[in-house]
Amino acid sequence: xxxxxxxxxxxxxxxxxxxxxxxxxxxxxxxxxxxxxxxxxxxxxxxxxxxxxxxxxxxxxxxxxxxxxxxxxxxxxxxxxxxxxxxxxxxxxxxxxxxxxxxxxxxxxxxxxxxxxxxxxxxxxxxxxxxxxxxxxxxxxxxxxxxxxxxxxxxxxxxxxxxxxxxxxxxxxxxxxxxxxxxxxxxxxxxxxxxxxxxxxxxxxxxxxxxxxxxxxxxxxxxxxxxxxxxxxxxxxxxxxxxxxxxxxxxxxxxxxxxxxxxxxxxxxxxxxxx
Amino acid sequence: xxxxxxxxxxxxxxxxxxxxxxxxxxxxxxxxxxxxxxxxxxxxxxxxxxxxxxxxxxxxxxxxxxxxxxxxxxxxxxxxxxxxxxxxxxxxxxxxxxxxxxxxxxxxxxxxxxxxxxxxxxxxxxxxxxxxxxxxxxxxxxxxxxxxxxxxxxxxxxxxxxxxxxxxxxxxxxxxxxxxxxxxxxxxxxxxxxxxxxxxxxxxxxxxxxxxxxxxxxxxxxxxxxxxxxxxxxxxxxxxxxxxxxxxxxxxxxxxxxxxxxxxxxxxxxxxxxxxxxxxxxxxxxxxxxxxxxxxxxxxxxxxxxxxxxxxxxxxxxxxxxxxxxxxxxxxxxxxxxxxxxxxxxxxxxxxxxxxx
Amino acid sequence: xxxxxxxxxxxxxxxxxxxxxxxxxxxxxxxxxxxxxxxxxxxxxxxxxxxxxxxxxxxxxxxxxxxxxxxxxxxxxxxxxxxxxxxxxxxxxxxxxxxxxxxxxxxxxxxxxxxxxxxxxxxxxxxxxxxxxxxxxxxxxxxxxxxxxxxxxxxxxxxxxxxxxxxxxxxxxxxxxxxxxxxxxxxxxxxxxxxxxxxxxxxxxxxxxxxxxxxxxxxxxxxxxxxxxxxxxxxxxxxxxxxxxxxxxxxxxxxxxxxxxxxxxx
Numbered sequence: 039x040x041x042x043x044x045x046x047x048x049x050x051x052x053x054x055x056x057x058x059x060x061x062x063x064x065x066x067x068x069x070x071x072x073x074x075x076x077x078x079x080x081x082x083x084x085x086x087x088x089x090x091x092x093x094x095x096x097x098x099x100x101x102x103x104x105x106x107x108x109x110x111x112x113x114x115x116x117x118x119x120x121x122x123x124x125x126x127x128x129x130x131x132x133x134x135x136x137x138x139x140x141x142x143x144x145x146x147x148x149x150x151x152x153x154x155x156x157x158x159x160x161x162x163x164x165x166x167x168x169x170x171x172x173x174x175x176x177x178x179x180x181x182x183x184x185x186x187x188x189x190x191x192x193x194x195x196x197x198x199x200x201x202x203x204x205x206x207x208x209x210x211x212x213x214x215x216x217x218x219x220x221x222x223x224x225x226x227x228x229x230x231x232x233x234x235x236x237x238x239x240x241x242x243x244x245x246x247x248x249x250x251x252x253x254x255x256x257x258x259x260x261x262x263x264x265x266x267x268x269x270x271x272x273x274x275x276x277x278x279x280x281x282x283x284x285x286x287x288x289x290x291x292x293x294x295x296x297x298x299x300x301x302x303x304x305x306x307x308x309x310x311x312x313x
Numbered sequence: 314x315x316x317x318x319x320x321x322x323x324x325x326x327x328x329x330x331x332x333x334x335x336x337x338x339x340x341x342x343x344x345x346x347x348x349x350x351x352x353x354x355x356x357x358x359x360x361x362x363x364x365x366x367x368x369x370x371x372x373x374x375x376x377x378x379x380x381x382x383x384x385x386x387x388x389x390x391x392x393x394x395x396x397x398x399x400x401x402x403x404x405x406x407x408x409x410x411x412x413x414x415x416x417x418x419x420x421x422x423x424x425x426x427x428x429x430x431x432x433x434x435x436x437x438x439x440x441x442x443x444x445x446x447x448x449x450x451x452x453x454x455x456x457x458x459x460x461x462x463x464x465x466x467x468x469x470x471x472x473x474x475x476x477x478x479x480x481x482x483x484x485x486x487x488x489x490x491x492x493x494x495x496x497x498x499x500x501x502x503x504x505x506x507x508x509x510x511x512x513x514x515x516x517x518x519x520x521x522x523x524x525x526x527x528x529x530x531x532x533x534x535x536x537x538x539x540x541x542x543x544x545x546x547x548x549x550x551x552x553x554x555x556x557x558x559x560x561x562x563x564x565x566x567x568x569x570x571x572x573x574x575x576x577x578x579x580x581x582x583x584x585x586x587x588x589x590x591x592x593x594x595x596x597x598x599x600x601x602x603x604x605x606x607x608x609x610x611x612x613x614x615x616x617x618x619x620x621x622x623x624x625x626x627x628x629x630x631x632x633x634x635x636x637x638x639x640x641x642x643x644x645x646x647x648x649x650x651x652x653x654x655x656x657x658x659x660x661x662x663x664x665x666x667x668x669x670x
Numbered sequence: 671x672x673x674x675x676x677x678x679x680x681x682x683x684x685x686x687x688x689x690x691x692x693x694x695x696x697x698x699x700x701x702x703x704x705x706x707x708x709x710x711x712x713x714x715x716x717x718x719x720x721x722x723x724x725x726x727x728x729x730x731x732x733x734x735x736x737x738x739x740x741x742x743x744x745x746x747x748x749x750x751x752x753x754x755x756x757x758x759x760x761x762x763x764x765x766x767x768x769x770x771x772x773x774x775x776x777x778x779x780x781x782x783x784x785x786x787x788x789x790x791x792x793x794x795x796x797x798x799x800x801x802x803x804x805x806x807x808x809x810x811x812x813x814x815x816x817x818x819x820x821x822x823x824x825x826x827x828x829x830x831x832x833x834x835x836x837x838x839x840x841x842x843x844x845x846x847x848x849x850x851x852x853x854x855x856x857x858x859x860x861x862x863x864x865x866x867x868x869x870x871x872x873x874x875x876x877x878x879x880x881x882x883x884x885x886x887x888x889x890x891x892x893x894x895x896x897x898x899x900x901x902x903x904x905x906x907x908x909x910x911x912x913x914x915x916x917x918x919x920x921x922x923x924x925x926x927x928x929x930x931x932x933x934x935x936x
Binding site for chain 1: 672679684686689692693696699700714760762763767768775778779785787790791795796813815877879884901902905910912913916923
């Protein structure tokens, strides 16, 4: 059936026009500027990858995003697992804590970490008084601070989908594996882990993509010398007014994000429907 | 053509290449309970929805009291409908649900109230007026849906497998309710089902649908005793179809057939046979078959299995040429049979129809 | 075995331990801010030498905080209305429409949610500079509606999908026009979805920082922009007071959402 023949399609037109005008057009215009300013060509991209500072920012971005994803996955997996099988009352408490942290204003949370991670903050104080360290650790204005702050933000985004996957696994399968003679470790590595893998990968992809483009936390916890891609784009256009280079950086961020998103939709969105 | 109350003329509906309804014509007198019976995808629901008016039809016409209703949008057709799924408005109480069609027609409060009370007592749910749909059982929900569909006194009530989501016992109960309500209100009902027993119980006439066409229309008895096609014979009641090697002596609607094992049967009914040669099948209902004495007319078969079913028993038999057929009869008459035994079975050949294949 | 809580054996205590530590980790900043906002130390020494309401007094004494909060609230309401209306029509088209390219349209509607916010912010900033929408209410509303829209579509299309189209058909056969059926039957039936669409749209705007930083002008600032500005200057405990109020707002909204869900689901 042709597009225009369906009456209901017309209802989507206002939203479509709105997105086209204020989303698609401006984004395309920005990307276009990367090859138009100051003149036609790919010199902005050449500069982006050749300049040490910019290349370092991109490296930092991917490294931090990767690290955040890995740590969130390792920390989130046991929680998601336990949440799926815990008695309801207890699980509800854990859920409320996760939701509270997730719903609390992002700036409020980041502010708390800014204070907590200071040289004189309570984390350093606690470690000092326990005798674990002898002098305060530099936890803020560097990538350690960014990683801690981001893991904090991303944890719920890995726990919730992974929990859904875990819940969908029939416990009888694990009983069957035990009857087949599998010990706990074998049951974990050969049954539970593979069965929960789709959820883990889907969650990890989402967290990685979100981390790549994150602006607020890196900007506040990272300090000036450890910029990440999103902040760099903002600086390039706002402070340096270099729209060409900013557009090029935006294109890099956008294409990686969209590629991973498409990958996730293609390979991991179906798994929720199969169940 | 004599004008009837509702008439469907040469209705055709196709979705792209797929023809869902192919040249269906029906004349329905006022007050009739007509059932569309057929397997899923046979076009029965599509025909019903064409009367409701949700989809545009490809060609043909639908007339109500001699006026075409094709140009009338569904909300102005004034037709009642009960759907297969539960369609009570979830945020309105039972009484508000029944009142809804009256409210959209702008009737005043007292009229609406009176009519709602009448309708709820018709479906015997007066005590449930203030309940919400989620608090009702499936059967109760469908009865409220029936009250809602009848509240505005529609000339025609459409019912699209309204009982298919209910369990057997509840279905039987509500079938009785539907019959009573049909008799009390005199409304013309078009009823869709794939359940032959339900169709036989409820309807004045049944239209058997297959592949978008009507195979036969008639009373339940007509369809059972005089099936017009092999499909109808198979769909209404159980049937065996014996292979036939050749047919001879066709005259006066009777014929003589030779079975593959050489048995000759005479006096078979040939209502639907139009040619002299070709391949034929012989319909035999399992209930007609009975164990016969050696030497009498019938066929020789081997007993494969006997199953006890309470009031009756059924036996799986194998003919001399290896065809499996069923026999059904009172448990007492089949008691002596054992697997492996070879016996004669016979029946009243005059009942048996020959079908072309 | 591994998916039975009572058969985990010692592993149960390992998992409980990890979960407990992570819950503490998730709670730590939230509790910390609230304690901090009542601490008397300007330098946020912890544990604080004494308790005070001074920072709340300072917060309420500065009209700029209140102004920013009011701006955020008004903006949030406007975005909510626009996003729910656009979202309803878009969802209706997606769920009830039978046209080619529905999957593509759905993916398109979701992209503002997936795309890095900074790219959307910079792109809109560039456009608004040209057409003179930068620093205006209209610009703000448009920008935040773009971000809120996918949340509205998700919530509404989910509830529309669960709402049987046959119920709408029944209303039409009862004599209601299509619009009347949508207005009197469909909308009330999916009110839970509409409500969560509204809630998410509001929060998407209320909490949004990145686009707001680009859209804001000295005279038009949302609460997050104001906090952002203050954070970049110094870590005054006044921010802790403001943040604590935001945490309480979150708690209130969570409770309302949970109890509304209970009431409406009955």
